[in-house]
Amino acid sequence: MHGLVFDIAHLLAGSLLLVSFMLLYQERLSALLKVFALHAVVLSLSVAWQAHIHDAPHLYLTALIAFFFKGIFIPMALARIVKRLGIYREIEHVVGIGPTMLAGVGLTSLAMVLMIHITSESDMLAREDLGFALSIVLLGLLMMVARRNAVSQVIGFMSLENGTVLAATGAKGMPMVVEISVAFSILIAFIVVGIFLFRIRERFDTVDVAALDQFRGDQR
């Protein structure tokens, strides 16, 4: 692989991982939404670059979806929800920021070690892309576990999906069906989540999912 071509792809995938870490230490919901928008934009750049170097024009579509839908539309819609509910500064941490970051570093190294070992036969770029993608997936999971607020859980989930998109585009020549399905699923997922957020608001006056825990059927 060409030196510069490789470096740019590497840079973009690496930046995506970096932004995943940035998601972990946000204190305010409005800032979290902006960082998530950045996450989606970096993803779309990375996908577009893959489309360019692999000469796969259909990936440009994936990049466009990532840019407009996840980079602009969803953060704006979530920002409206946050505004309507008046919860700008409430990110409830289950685990403090320091331990979360340490756990994130641990998960990233785990993912890298695993992926570099297993994909030793494929080319360098694909291997590192998968490593980055797995790290992003794991960081998304970590975020969902370490934050209690429903909005930040949704963002954790979407950053996790961004990781799977990175993996799908990194796998050379992966059929279109998956890209469409990923985009589609995010659309549906978002609609569903949107509905749920409003329903949660109707019933509980908060989007802190801990408030839901009191309704466990067996402990009544």
Next chain:
Amino acid sequence: MSFDGEIAVLAVPFVAAALLAVLPGYRLTARLNVLASLITFGSAVSLLIKARPEPGNYLLIDDVNVVFIVLNTFVGFTTSVFSASYIDHELRIGRLTPTYLRFYHAMYQVLMFGMNLALVSNNIGLMWVAIELSTLTTVLMVGIYRTSEAIEAAWKYFILGSVGIALALFGTILVYKAAQPVIGEGLDGMVWTVLMAHAAGFDPATLNVAFIFLLLGYGTKVGLVPLHAWLPDAHAEGPTPISAVLSGLLLNVALFAVLRFKLLLAANPDAITPGPLMVSMGLTSLIFASFMLYRRRDIKRLFAYSSIEHMGIITFAFGMGGPLANFAGLLHMTMHSLTKSAIFYAVGHITQIKGSQKMGDIRGLTESHPVLGWGLVLGVFAIAGAPPLGIFMSEFLVVSSTFARQPLLAVALVAGLIIGFGALLMQLGGLAFGPPSKGTGPSEASYVPLFAHLALVCTAGFYLPPALVAWFQHVARLLG
């Protein structure tokens, strides 16, 4: 154009969903729902008889998935009959409005479409999309009552289900990566039949990691411990027909996905053997769920935990592998689907009569409602594995095939079964006997689906048609 069963099992639910979404009037739509499910079942049966079409890039009918499709559409049909009488009551007490009912019927058919698509797909990407679709529809159905509990259950199911789905997608991508050096780029790398033909040359290390992701991802949907947390809530808070479909069908579909990938690994000589992983998850689920049965206070949660227990047994049997254990697994899956949906039919009517799901409010059913009460007693005896009913047969086969190969595992298995048996009978004692609790109004239940299932399960304990046995043996050999 001649009749094509493969297309019909997809097209009928799809068209029905569109119709049911717009048609008013619950009597009409409930009947249409039943009719559509019946036609789908008929199409599925036609797949058994007619010659198989050549596998395409997207759809495939083979000996393995036909079993699942027929079972799926049959329980889908009987549940639609039960659902018709169930929603009648829900409308009268105002828990569902006509608008929600339209939505409910449309979603029911979309769910059938998604499950059938997952079963007939010849493409691992398409299978993933179909399972995702069925997850999303069930999330909406679980939340349909909009009570706090229903919303909590749907939210939890949604989050855990989505994470599972995302992990499964990652696994799917890794399978494609593992296949790439052999098959090359493009659509072929996701076509199931092509993958199976070339599996021996795949990169084993990538395939191993892929299977872990797939097992965790789809295993979440099977409800294997420790990924089961969504399952009891989703079963307890949604409409009871959905609990029946979840337990009887959707868990099987997810397990089918795991089995497909297990076959792929088995075809590669250097990959890990997936059996031990499935055996340990299955055994953990069985023992954990058996203990959890003792402390339940909610009748639908009780049977949800029992579903975890039985999915554990089935996963265990398929994990052991070999013709006998696979045969036992298939039989157990069929028996569990029939019995568990029958129990949920009974439970649905019981909770409507009593106006509560708490077991403290449900006492002495055999006295106040003899038909429902004894139906429940029979169902619980069957699900607990009391001889000589169908589940006893299949459990006996699982245990005896395990004893021949791994006696220590068999001891743990038997212990789990006995613990679960005790718990169910103990709970049943309070539900069925003693002085009846309040809520002794007559029930306007439709007993046909309930007793049709129970009759099948009872008959299977004494007599299995030789054709069915030969068929299951054939499929069991294919499953490796």
